[in-house]
Amino acid sequence: MVLTILNAVKRVLVGRPFRNDRMAHTLLPKRIALPIFASDALSSVAYAPDEILLTLALAGVSAVTISPLVGLAVMVVLLTVVASYRQNVHAYPSGGGDYEIANENLGKFAGLTVASALLVDYVLTVAVSMSSAATYLTTAIPSLHGQQAMIATIGVVVLALVNLRGIKEAGSVFAVPTYIFMASILGMTLVGIFQAVTGQLGQAPSAAFTIVPAPGFDEGLVGLAGAFLLLRAFSSGAAALTGVEAISNGVPNFQKPKSKNAATTLLLLGIIASAMLAGIIYLANATKVHIVLDPATEFLLNGRPLPEGYIQNPAISQIAQTIFGAGSIPFYIVVAATGVILVFASNTAFNGFPVLGSILAQDGYLPRQLRTRGDRLAFSNGVLALAAGALVLILSFNADVTKLIQLYIVGVFISFTASQLGMVRHWGRELKLAKDKAVRRRMIKSRTINMIGFGMTALVLVIVLITKFEQGAWIALLAMFVLFLIMWSIRAHYDNVAKELAVDEDSSPRALPTRVHAVLLVSHVRKPVLRALAYARASRPSRLDAITVDINAEETAHTLADWEKLEIPVPLTILASPYRETVTPIMDYIKNMRRDSPRDLIVVYIPEYVVGKWWEQLVHNQTALRIKTRLHFEPGVMVASVPWQLKSSEEAKRLQDIQ
């Protein structure tokens, strides 16, 4: 069976399921929790500064010098969001993700909106981070330039396979490279500052280029257009905030005191991320890194366009080149650490996405069978869905980070905003119950912080929507809307079914069918039929009929002869089949039976072959399957499958059992 193969493949790729109680062993100290939860947030310095620079560059060289201001604005938002989420962590020590907070405090509608936004944003995290990682790889190995989409594709596929195999216990694996990344970026910043102070800081490779402003920006950043561009630069820079919420989902994984440790880690994360962002933007300005959307048309060197084949490297790479020298060992360390951290950032999505999926399944928004978190089914389906979504994006946008960024962030800020509003409500409700003055004061303070957080994130959300809608955010919003509708429909369906099936006064658990009428389907007289006959008789029905359909006169005579030779104490009824067809005569027979005695229970015994190979399934049981499907539509009819295990099924059973 196909299932057997799939299961065997799954066993190799996925490994065994975890026990519930194993969860307890994975409690994390802060020094491990930080790198695990930080990679997503920290990795955004690999592309966020570039997006700020190239957006501003549309208004010419002088506009680029405003980038520190934009960076400052991003930092302010970042620290505000961190402060807000520290309140979430204290209020929901069980790990209230944005979905749960919105769902609980703002209702189903808001909850599902946040869930859709988060699902889409997980997909974008993978697409953006992997595309950016591919760019860093081409920075280190220039001959790969132009192959970013392929590299990112391979990256996603490998990461998906690794996750299907299971890497839960790899916490320490995450720690080392994340710390190397932090050290290399912060170290580079310190060396850069030292060089600047001592007057040794060089100029970036792109410092000599002049920038041709886009049409309408000849005057620089002025007027409404200038303000709009500034907001656009800010929106793109806000990509630095993605992943900040990760810690709030992970509180239960912290060592005790969970909330306190999580809040401290969150604060650390905010400080480090801000410092790195500030460092990169400072160095980009100090070394005059120029980054534009399209180097061929926007750059001039001595008044003439650049020669063909100029490759624009990301800011971090240009800075490292300036400070340490191209091809130096520290340069490669910085670039490699950045690439690795981006892959890790993608990986956090591979952990978060299936977990959110199982929570949604638990709430009836996704198929129920995905709901058990411990089960690998939800996990592997989630991994596959996430990888597929990311691959579609990477291939559609040719792994172009700048284009993908336009889709990003809108989802993040939808969930930020909803979550903060939810928290404001949460504190309001708590305040009604709290009596203790000190507690009330703490709550009021938290509520104030969350209010500020809500205002700030709502403002950013509006800015992001205005500046990015046309640029691509509409695609992300459309995807969220579709996901929302699908999940809403699934839930509505489950609710309807639950209502339809609810036990009411009509349904008496004591009313039994008057009689049981058993029907045995016979094709050839072989062992499986005899077993089915034995089972049918063992169930002592009120009446037992054996029936066979006459398709081929010779075969039917043979069957009848065999039946009589065995002296079976049940008569064999032969059904005529004018169309030489199997299913319809049987259905007609059963329907007649139902008409004659509608209060009886009819049990149809079908002998079935249990086979071991997928192709055997194609050559057996097909007619049985069609009969079963049809019988299922008849009320008052129960189908009893009597399996006969063919020898070939033994290996398949073994595979099933070790599963």
Add this chain to the structure above:
Amino acid sequence: MVLTILNAVKRVLVGRPFRNDRMAHTLLPKRIALPIFASDALSSVAYAPDEILLTLALAGVSAVTISPLVGLAVMVVLLTVVASYRQNVHAYPSGGGDYEIANENLGKFAGLTVASALLVDYVLTVAVSMSSAATYLTTAIPSLHGQQAMIATIGVVVLALVNLRGIKEAGSVFAVPTYIFMASILGMTLVGIFQAVTGQLGQAPSAAFTIVPAPGFDEGLVGLAGAFLLLRAFSSGAAALTGVEAISNGVPNFQKPKSKNAATTLLLLGIIASAMLAGIIYLANATKVHIVLDPATEFLLNGRPLPEGYIQNPAISQIAQTIFGAGSIPFYIVVAATGVILVFASNTAFNGFPVLGSILAQDGYLPRQLRTRGDRLAFSNGVLALAAGALVLILSFNADVTKLIQLYIVGVFISFTASQLGMVRHWGRELKLAKDKAVRRRMIKSRTINMIGFGMTALVLVIVLITKFEQGAWIALLAMFVLFLIMWSIRAHYDNVAKELAVDEDSSPRALPTRVHAVLLVSHVRKPVLRALAYARASRPSRLDAITVDINAEETAHTLADWEKLEIPVPLTILASPYRETVTPIMDYIKNMRRDSPRDLIVVYIPEYVVGKWWEQLVHNQTALRIKTRLHFEPGVMVASVPWQLKSSEEAKRLQDIQ
């Protein structure tokens, strides 16, 4: 369910099944039978003469003048084969196809070889005829030139749809165009002869071109290479024989006396086909039609290559142009009639392929459920398989008739040869039994004819294999080999299963399981569960257990409370699930039960939702399906599906019922 949609689509496309007894109404008089069975054989004059001409042209203009000789050889073979099949028709009035004759007289191995060859050749008939039809369409509408592959693809798809819908009773539809085709080709020949006699016959458009011989053929048709080329031309011309065997399959469809009428029709077919072939080749020579493989390199006009864009039309089209004038009405009639007859030729394959498939299924070489000829299942699967195969060939070879011809015919001659050898054996066996002198004399005469037929077809088969193997026949042979292996394996599998399942002395039809132990699977306490409970209790098992798996403590408590509230007289057992997984705890419970009382029958009652839409299937029953699959591997366990018809299933039931 997907099945529902597919069935609805199928109903619209395919229509209702036929009754067995409707067969009797379709007995055919000779004047209808001839066009129905003749289109395949007659249509080959649309391409066979071209293949002879272009193969000979490799040795230059003078070699082309030998084409009447090659044509004569093909005619001799054609008439010999016709004479031989007239014997088949008399010996097997029940419609002994080549497969049955080979199977019965030469054994399973030969039979299956012939079957594989025929299946492959049906696919090639469609590919070659449709590609040729597309060429004729571009002859009439030159602006379509270069689009043959697309035209042929559309043709195959439309023909497949038409056949899925059913066109059984379209006998008379076939008659008119076939007669028009015969009349137009034979009429054109007469007009051409008249023009030649009166000195009015013009020169073909390609008459002025000189042909550049291929390397090694500067001397013309001499030496071994020349002989080989001659044989290759003959092999390609032998394509004219395909379809001759069609009448021998169709004897039961003739009016009485069936055999005599069929034999007469076969003779008529042979005479008409020979006359048409002779006419076309004569006219091609008289008007100096020059056809080559590659006009750009092989043609010279006044010593220089042709201007780009020369379109080489088939011989019939060039002849019609010469005799009637380009763009004249008779020209269009000839070209259109040829195109239509080629489509009809493809259609014969769409009738023959599924019938052969159902015969093979009856003999256990294909999945059993395809065996009933009356059922549309076999028919529609056959149509789809044939269309898919033809499309692969058309697209792989870009609808190039000359390339496709290289794959063709080898299969036809394999079945001709095997069939004739089978007939020789048949007469030998009959002769042993026959006493009457006149009868014996007739049999000896028949055997002699079949011997000559065997010798002739075997010789042609060897020639075809030698001259075409490298050109593409190996692909056809490989496909036959693969088909042979698949069908052989299916049969071997069925034989093994029959042996494994045969009733022996150990299998007593009276031994019953000691006790019946019923297990009811409970998830929520809803109506379906209560129905399953009622059915389980109505079957009066020796013992009845209800079990539920504890995945979520809250839900389990809820279920238990509901259960107790209803005062159900069966205790509910709660199974722990350390992995929060549903299937494994149930399997463990059942296995324990089996270990405790191995001689009991365990009946597992599973409530199932019957849904109406395919996506509902995705959100329901998935866990039940997994449990059922696992339970099937346990001996002594029977699964009873208790269906609960959701409201949404009503429309699906209605669709199933009208089916």
